[in-house]
Amino acid sequence: MSHIGIDAPAVEVRALVRDFRTRGGPPRRALDAFDLTVAPGEVHGLLGPNGAGKTTLCKILSTILLPTSGSAAVHGLDVVADAKRVRPLLGIVFGGERGLYARMTAAQNLRFWAALYGLGRREGRRRAAELLDRVGLAPRADEPVETFSRGMKQRLHLARGLVGDPRVLLLDEPTVGMDPVSAHEFRDLVESLRAEGRAVLLTTHDMAEAEALCDRVSFIDGGRLLRCEDPRVLGELLSRHERVRAAGVPAALAERIAALPGVERVRETGPGAVLVETDRGGAALPVLRTLVEAGVTDVSTAPPTLEEVYLHLIGERGMAVRP
Amino acid sequence: MNAIAVLRQTMWSGWTDLRIVYTPTTWAFGWMVRVLCQVVFYSTLGSLLGDPERTRYLLVGAAVFIAANETMMASASTTWERLSGTLALLAAAPAGMVTVLAARSWFWIATGTVSSSIALLALAPVFGLGLGAGEAAAAVALVFATALTNYAVGLCCGSLSLRFHRMRNVFSNLVLLTMTAFGGVVVPVSFWPTGFQWFAAAFPAVHGLEAVRLAVGGAPAAAVLAAVGLAFATAAGWLAVAAASLWWFQRDARRTGSIDFGD
Ligand SMILES: Nc1ncnc2c1ncn2[C@@H]1O[C@H](COP(=O)(O)OP(=O)(O)OP(=O)(O)O)[C@@H](O)[C@H]1O
Numbered sequence: 147m148s149h150i151g152i153d154a155p156a157v158e159v160r161a162l163v164r165d166f167r168t169r170g171g172p173p174r175r176a177l178d179a180f181d182l183t184v185a186p187g188e189v190h191g192l193l194g195p196n197g198a199g200k201t202t203l204c205k206i207l208s209t210i211l212l213p214t215s216g217s218a219a220v221h222g223l224d225v226v227a228d229a230k231r232v233r234p235l236l237g238i239v240f241g242g243e244r245g246l247y248a249r250m251t252a253a254q255n256l257r258f259w260a261a262l263y264g265l266g267r268r269e270g271r272r273r274a275a276e277l278l279d280r281v282g283l284a285p286r287a288d289e290p291v292e293t294f295s296r297g298m299k300q301r302l303h304l305a306r307g308l309v310g311d312p313r314v315l316l317l318d319e320p321t322v323g324m325d326p327v328s329a330h331e332f333r334d335l336v337e338s339l340r341a342e343g344r345a346v347l348l349t350t351h352d353m354a355e356a357e358a359l360c361d362r363v364s365f366i367d368g369g370r371l372l373r374c375e376d377p378r379v380l381g382e383l384l385s386r387h388e389r390v391r392a393a394g395v396p397a398a399l400a401e402r403i404a405a406l407p408g409v410e411r412v413r414e415t416g417p418g419a420v421l422v423e424t425d426r427g428g429a430a431l432p433v434l435r436t437l438v439e440a441g442v443t444d445v446s447t448a449p450p451t452l453e454e455v456y457l458h459l460i461g462e463r464g465m466a467v468r469p
Numbered sequence: 470m471n472a473i474a475v476l477r478q479t480m481w482s483g484w485t486d487l488r489i490v491y492t493p494t495t496w497a498f499g500w501m502v503r504v505l506c507q508v509v510f511y512s513t514l515g516s517l518l519g520d521p522e523r524t525r526y527l528l529v530g531a532a533v534f535i536a537a538n539e540t541m542m543a544s545a546s547t548t549w550e551r552l553s554g555t556l557a558l559l560a561a562a563p564a565g566m567v568t569v570l571a572a573r574s575w576f577w578i579a580t581g582t583v584s585s586s587i588a589l590l591a592l593a594p595v596f597g598l599g600l601g602a603g604e605a606a607a608a609v610a611l612v613f614a615t616a617l618t619n620y621a622v623g624l625c626c627g628s629l630s631l632r633f634h635r636m637r638n639v640f641s642n643l644v645l646l647t648m649t650a651f652g653g654v655v656v657p658v659s660f661w662p663t664g665f666q667w668f669a670a671a672f673p674a675v676h677g678l679e680a681v682r683l684a685v686g687g688a689p690a691a692a693v694l695a696a697v698g699l700a701f702a703t704a705a706g707w708l709a710v711a712a713a714s715l716w717w718f719q720r721d722a723r724r725t726g727s728i729d730f731g732d
């Protein structure tokens with residue numbers, strides 16, 4: 147272990163490019179001149195829409211995919227040249243229910259992976275028990291995984307990712323399909339990982355999750371890094387661009403709402419249905435009041451979508467997205 | 470790396486897979502009944518021809534090839550790793566995927582030996598093949614050798630099935646068909662033109678079957694051992710190809726991205 151760069155960043159990605167061959171057409175660029183640095187003990191969010199390149203980055207870091215060009219290193223070790231030494235440093239967790247042996251019990255699954263991460267029999271047993279306890283699965287340790295709920299499988303996934311005592315955790319949409327309670331428990335777990343000094347790269351579509359968990363957030367789209375921000379910027383964007391949806395709104399009322407301060411746009415989404423976009427914190431409130439006073443009851447608010455936040459992020463600094 | 474621990478865990482994981490295929494009841498009343506029917510069918514053909522020699526030939530051929538048949542299923546079960554979505558995790562683990570993929574389907578060797586031996590020993594008296602205790606024990610040992618060596622062939626097909634997933638059923642079926650047709654199951658290998666004989670000689674199960682025939686026919690031990698030796702020698706070749714092919718699959722996947730998270 148003496149060769150591992152203790153002072154080196156947990157993850158350092160420079161000018162990373164990955165092209166995929168497509169049938170007939172030109173190669174598809176999944177990552178484009180991507181840069182990223184994650185410090186030890188940092189929880190770093192990677193936020194981006196579908197197809198942004200998040201999983202591609204995780205796959206390159208986990209040594210199962212080669213970059214087309216550029217470099218990626220984990221604690222100073224190159225993921226291509228030093229793949230063998232990188233692997234023991236990493237824990238990999240991806241969302242969904244796959245990646246577990248359904249017929250084996252939770253404990254057996256963990257013992258299996260413990261062996262693959264170089265632990266002996268007794269050590270593996272101990273680590274498995276410890277981790278099951280940590281993710282709250284100890285009472286179900288000896289039941290086959292196929293009898294588990296989705297959330298329980300997710301927690302087992304997380305335990306599996308920790309079996310090799312990794313310095314860096316790659317979490318690729320780990321909360322997909324988790325209920326809010328599980329997702330909340332998951333956040334506590336990530337907090338404790340940070341407290342143990344492990345670096346976490348957390349991939350997600352969920353802006354609220356990124357805001358709550360991360361020390362820094364990188365926005366990725368079309369394989370490019372748009373911005374790397376403090377998550378508070380994200381929280382501010384979320385509240386500033388809150389939206390109001392309403393049905394049964396007469397045209398005259400819609401016009402009145404459009405004239406309210408802080409209302410950016412009123413879009414008609416169907417006959418009498420509107421979507422009000424705001425661009426100032428607190429602007430949603432007078433919109434709601436006006437609607438309710440006019441007798442409209444089918445009203446709801448929602449945070450902006452990731453795409454809208456992206457547009458605002460890009461718009462603010464005039465950064466152009468690749469076509 | 471702690472290869473023993475990896476092997477032990479892998480074998481356990483494979484064993485739990487077997488329970489997807491059979492419960493003890495479905496094994497006894499589904500699979501074993503099928504096996505016995507198949508062997509009875511072939512042997513009866515011999516009886517109908519009124520040729521006791523031919524009857525015994527067919528009996529041994531059909532019974533021993535059950536072991537080959539069953540170990541060829543290693544081809545399919547190698548790809549089950551994709552079903553559980555663990556391929557990417559194996560590729561990213563320090564121990565790598567080759568040991569796991571190579572060892573996970575071992576249980577077919579066990580079940581193949583058992584079903585093939587039961588068929589041979591239970592039906593031998595029915596179709597006039599007298600076996601002494603020593604011969605019976607030798608036959609079981611040689612059936613095991615056949616299953617063990619043919620596993621390498623199944624593994625080879627399995628690694629190709631992983632790589633060429635769309636053709637996953639083609640390889641093992643093609644090999645099994647060739648072995649059954651030219652491998653001395655129904656008619657002796659020497660029945661076929663020389664080119665085919667050479668071809669048949671590449672398959673361990675063909676030599677394993679020959680060894681069983683020699684042993685139950687009372688041939689000298691040296692002759693039996695020579696046949697077994699050929700089975701292991703050819704198996705070593707298949708194993709080398711299988712290992713190379715698994716390495717190739719892993720390396721290739723890294724380049725093309727054909728292993729995804731969740732695969
Ligand atoms: N093996 C592959 N072959 C061809 N194209 C690929 C391959 N893997 C990924 N891509 C393409 O690369 C781009 C990035 O995909 P990636 O899976 O990294 O996105 P993502 O950000 O993880 O998306 P999601 O949020 O949907 O998981 C997509 O356009 C995708 O179609």
Ligand SMILES: [Mg+2]
Binds near residue numbers: 201
């Ligand atoms: Mg993804």
